[in-house]
Amino acid sequence: MFEGNLIRTRILIIGSNGMLGQRLTEFLKNRRNSYELLCASLEPSSFIPDVDYRQIDITRKNKVRELILDFFPDFVINASGYTNVDKAESERELAWKINVNGVENISLYTWTVDAHLIHISTDYIFDGKKGPYTETDKPCPISYYGRTKLAAENSIRTSGVRYTILRTNVLYGPVKFGKLDFVRWVINSIKSEQQIKIVTDQYNNPTFIDDLVNAIHKIILYKKEGIYNIGGSEILSRYDFSIRIADFFGLEKKFISPVLTKELKQPAQRPLKSGLIILKAMTELDFKPHSIEDSFKLIKDELNL
Numbered sequence: 442m443f444e445g446n447l448i449r450t451r452i453l454i455i456g457s458n459g460m461l462g463q464r465l466t467e468f469l470k471n472r473r474n475s476y477e478l479l480c481a482s483l484e485p486s487s488f489i490p491d492v493d494y495r496q497i498d499i500t501r502k503n504k505v506r507e508l509i510l511d512f513f514p515d516f517v518i519n520a521s522g523y524t525n526v527d528k529a530e531s532e533r534e535l536a537w538k539i540n541v542n543g544v545e546n547i548s549l550y551t552w553t554v555d556a557h558l559i560h561i562s563t564d565y566i567f568d569g570k571k572g573p574y575t576e577t578d579k580p581c582p583i584s585y586y587g588r589t590k591l592a593a594e595n596s597i598r599t600s601g602v603r604y605t606i607l608r609t610n611v612l613y614g615p616v617k618f619g620k621l622d623f624v625r626w627v628i629n630s631i632k633s634e635q636q637i638k639i640v641t642d643q644y645n646n647p648t649f650i651d652d653l654v655n656a657i658h659k660i661i662l663y664k665k666e667g668i669y670n671i672g673g674s675e676i677l678s679r680y681d682f683s684i685r686i687a688d689f690f691g692l693e694k695k696f697i698s699p700v701l702t703k704e705l706k707q708p709a710q711r712p713l714k715s716g717l718i719i720l721k722a723m724t725e726l727d728f729k730p731h732s733i734e735d736s737f738k739l740i741k742d743e744l745n746l
């Protein structure tokens with residue numbers, strides 16, 4: 442074996458401790474023969490063991506410069522972000538600093554080393570009046586979070602960097618550390634006999650995180666640029682999704698109460714008729730999302746639920 446002589450693709454994951462970041466780290470870590478990986482996130486250490494890790498705050502321009510220029514990656518994957526949609530309404534400055542200025546820092550130095558930036562965006566750039574959306578539909582965000590994510594997309598598109606923007610929605614998967622995804626929040630709430638109110642009028646196609654990880658891998662392999670929608674195989678209401686969770690995991694449905702979005706009085710407005718049409722990714726990336734139940738089975742097996 443001449444493993445030591447192989448030229449491996451150098452990949453920097455920023456936000457490696459987040460929900461997506463963790464699964465991406467695990468995936469690429471298992472392909473060490475092909476990829477030289479550097480992980481970076483806000484916390485002092487990596488949640489995923491046995492990886493090279495650097496602490497980074499993406500709002501600190503000089504630190505981002507050092508991180509990227511020291512490693513000289515071929516690809517930078519930005520899985521970091523300010524992701525609390527409701528809090529973004531009251532913490533506007535911080536949300537902008539992270540989601541827009543932080544992304545500007547990343548694109549600048551990714552461009553400097555002539556690497557390819559893969560950035561994750563959201564269906565919240567749309568108003569939810571006539572979804573599901575294609576990649577060419579006109580954005581019109583109705584929340585501050587959505588505005589920051591659209592501004593980030595626009596800054597990348599005008600920065601000159603080689604880029605791929607993956608728009609996704611409602612991530613769920615077998616995440617082991619940190620905050621709970623929607624699926625596990627529903628499971629844990631019902632198991633602890635807590636009544637949960639779930640909206641019947643918000644539609645989208647929830648995305649199994651491992652499908653998104655596969656799509657990112659295809660982008661790396663095929664070096665595809667531009668904007669791609671990455672979502673699940675079915676568009677359904679959040680209420681119907683939680684019923685499917687309860688059915689699959691054998692949980693009592695009486696703890697799930699249907700509610701309208703306007704009754705929840707959340708600080709941030711949500712797009713109602715949303716979701717992402719994934720035809721482009723299916724055609725150009727050979728993207729094949731798991732069915733909802735197949736993804737639940739994988740989560741169940743991996744987390745021993």
Ligand SMILES: NC(=O)c1ccc[n+]([C@@H]2O[C@H](COP(=O)([O-])OP(=O)(O)OC[C@H]3O[C@@H](n4cnc5c(N)ncnc54)[C@H](OP(=O)(O)O)[C@@H]3O)[C@@H](O)[C@H]2O)c1
Pocket residue numbers: 455456457458459460461462482483484497498499500519520521522523524539543561562563564609610611612613
């Ligand atoms: N989750 C969804 O349903 C969803 C849907 C559509 C799009 N997206 C997008 O997908 C991406 C990944 O989402 P996710 O759910 O995996 O997010 P997440 O779990 O909230 O992870 C984001 C990561 O970024 C880190 N971070 C925050 N501020 C930072 C900073 N200044 N410098 C460096 N790192 C920082 C966070 O650290 P802390 O946890 O310590 O703050 C966290 O580890 C985001 O861009 C998000 O907008 C997510």
